[in-house]
Amino acid sequence: MAIKIEKIKELSIIKLKPIIEDSRNQGFLFVQRLVDNWIDQKNCFDQKGEVLLIAKDADRFIGLCGLNIDPFVKHLGEQDLS
Template sequence: MGKYDVKQIYNLLNFDLGHLVKESKEDGFRFVERLVNDYKNGSNTFNNSGEGLFGVFSEEGILVAIGGLNIDPFSNDQSIGRLRRFYVSKEHRRNGVGSLLVKKIIDEAKGYYKILVLNTDTEQADKFYTSLGFSKENHYPNSSHFMEFKS
């Protein structure tokens, strides 16, 4: 694994996500495009308390993975966070980049939430998230996986 740096992104508009949008759409996923659109129109800027947007940058400073943490918009419970808009560039998969990013988001979530949820419908993502300690259950609205934090 090369050298990667996980950083919080305070203004998404300062970064070029064109390559991630294009690649994710080619993969059949539209959530990176949705991330950019929601950020631009102000409907989700990851700036409420307990929220954040995080990126993994290569040694060259290129954004190779992105993921966000929101208060779960599908629940009325403020103690539930949601991992959202998670994407790792194809050429950087299977070398720890995704794990690095999820672990950063989990660490961040522990300071604000009792439960972290996410939704995915691919077998590959299911295996990835369960390997990191998520349980596969739809106990929470619009979610496929969750993780409880012990207080």
């Protein structure tokens, strides 16, 4: 299994459906919240120092992670993860 982690700028909701359903079935709502906030443009991980990552096994999405800058930690806002 060759897992790749990639920075992405767009979400493929269709490819994320298994991850969303899996997390929901296990009682975790954070993946659905991330996708909902992306769709509503409340959080698109597009600010300086923010990043959205996807873990893939071939073309199958197996993980998702969004990192935001903590607004209460000023020195981290100077870093650029883009």
